[in-house]
Amino acid sequence: MIIPTKEKGAEISRRDLLKKGGAMATVTLASGVTLMSFGGKAAADGLKPGARWGLLIDAGKCPEDCSACVSACSKEHGWEDNGLDTDPQWIRKVTLREKSSGRENSLPVMCQHCDEPPCVDVCPTGASFKREDGIVLVNKHTCIGCRYCMMACPFKARSFVHEQVTDQRTASPRGNGTVEGCNMCVHKIDRGDGTTACVEACQATGNNAMMFGDLNDPESEIAIAVATYASVELRADLGLNLGVRYQNI
Amino acid sequence: MKKLLVSVLMMAALLGAPVLAEGLLPNIPAALGEPHPEGNEFWRVNHPEILSHDRDLTVQDGIRDIDGSLKTCVACHAVEGPDAAPVTTASPEHACMTCHEYVAVKVDCFQCHNSRPEAADWSAVLPSLGGTPESLRAYLERISQ
Numbered sequence: 001m002i003i004p005t006k007e008k009g010a011e012i013s014r015r016d017l018l019k020k021g022g023a024m025a026t027v028t029l030a031s032g033v034t035l036m037s038f039g040g041k042a043a044a045d046g047l048k049p050g051a052r053w054g055l056l057i058d059a060g061k062c063p064e065d066c067s068a069c070v071s072a073c074s075k076e077h078g079w080e081d082n083g084l085d086t087d088p089q090w091i092r093k094v095t096l097r098e099k100s101s102g103r104e105n106s107l108p109v110m111c112q113h114c115d116e117p118p119c120v121d122v123c124p125t126g127a128s129f130k131r132e133d134g135i136v137l138v139n140k141h142t143c144i145g146c147r148y149c150m151m152a153c154p155f156k157a158r159s160f161v162h163e164q165v166t167d168q169r170t171a172s173p174r175g176n177g178t179v180e181g182c183n184m185c186v187h188k189i190d191r192g193d194g195t196t197a198c199v200e201a202c203q204a205t206g207n208n209a210m211m212f213g214d215l216n217d218p219e220s221e222i223a224i225a226v227a228t229y230a231s232v233e234l235r236a237d238l239g240l241n242l243g244v245r246y247q248n249i
Numbered sequence: 250m251k252k253l254l255v256s257v258l259m260m261a262a263l264l265g266a267p268v269l270a271e272g273l274l275p276n277i278p279a280a281l282g283e284p285h286p287e288g289n290e291f292w293r294v295n296h297p298e299i300l301s302h303d304r305d306l307t308v309q310d311g312i313r314d315i316d317g318s319l320k321t322c323v324a325c326h327a328v329e330g331p332d333a334a335p336v337t338t339a340s341p342e343h344a345c346m347t348c349h350e351y352v353a354v355k356v357d358c359f360q361c362h363n364s365r366p367e368a369a370d371w372s373a374v375l376p377s378l379g380g381t382p383e384s385l386r387a388y389l390e391r392i393s394q
Binding site for chain 2 (some may be wrong): 001045046075113129131132133137139140141166167168169170171173174175176177178186189190191
């Protein structure tokens with residue numbers, strides 16, 4: 001049984017449902033046998049309190065011709081980029097070039113999961129929101145497709161779904177008329193996989209350019225790496241405190 | 250007198266119900282898994298509230314172990330089509346559509362959600378049918394009712 005943490009006035013509460021369900025069972029089973037199976041879920045379910053999920057990406061280990069993370073994301077979430085301007089891109093490979101030296105850098109860019117996300121500030125319906133564990137998401141149940149968040153995002157991380165979608169991945173519902181973006185494989189995190197599709201794919205290639213973990217947990221590999229080696233945020237001048245950090249750019 | 254008339258009419262309606270069920274009422278396909286302990290009537294009345302309540306638990310708080318999980322609904326209530334794969338809501342045979350088309354209530358869920366289970370979820374339900382002879386017998390009984 002799950003007791004809702006936030007009671008919503010207009011909606012029927014779980015407690016009410018239990019009462020009604022209990023009443024119904026007594027009516028239908030007059031023999032005194034109770035088949036009710038509510039309750040008994042002891043394991044903690046839901047987001048990890050106090051966590052701040054983040055990624056650490058080493059651009060020095062990211063070859064320009066590799067896009068394993070992009071294809072893994074596309075496969076995991078069922079989006080397809082066929083090169084059209086209107087096609088979604090949850091994650092893309094970007095090449096940075098320093099003007100004076102000509103030094104080039106290739107790196108994946110996705111939603112940076114800001115601590116103070118501009119997309120959340122501008123959303124008129126509250127659909128763009130930050131979970132308590134720092135993951136920035138679109139609640140597609142409330143998204144009206146206005147695309148303010150796409151305008152507000154400094155990283156061009158969000159896409160609008162222009163076409164009808166069928167046969168979506170079950171864990172990643174997507175639909176025409178809503179905005180979407182990297183959700184840091186929230187279904188995998190909730191499942192306790194402790195990794196994301198892009199990080200898994202990067203490790204499978206042997207490049208090991210990406211690392212996933214809880215930035216707030218001082219014992220975690222990512223927190224130790226961030227504390228030990230130099231890493232930067234993209235557009236640090238905006239002061240958004242990003243959940244995705246880069247090395248060697 | 251009026252009360253008597255009403256109760257007579259109600260009795261007639263109740264007695265006529267099995268006949269109606271054959272023809273006019275929607276033919277809801279039996280689900281694959283164990284029946285809801287709360288009873289079908291409870292879920293027929295309350296499923297919109299439970300689904301919309303529990304979706305907020307999942308989206309906002311990451312709670313995935315919920316009663317109103319669309320993924321579980323779709324897997325357990327899957328209906329096999331002529332190609333041996335579960336049908337989508339495009340088919341009137343789909344468990345949701347049998348009723349929703351009858352009452353002319355549009356389902357918005359499947360604009361974003363997949364209306365059929367992924368192969369893994371589909372096969373996860375099936376062992377509950379053939380696990381033991383008893384469970385298979387129970388399933389066949391449910392279907393024949």
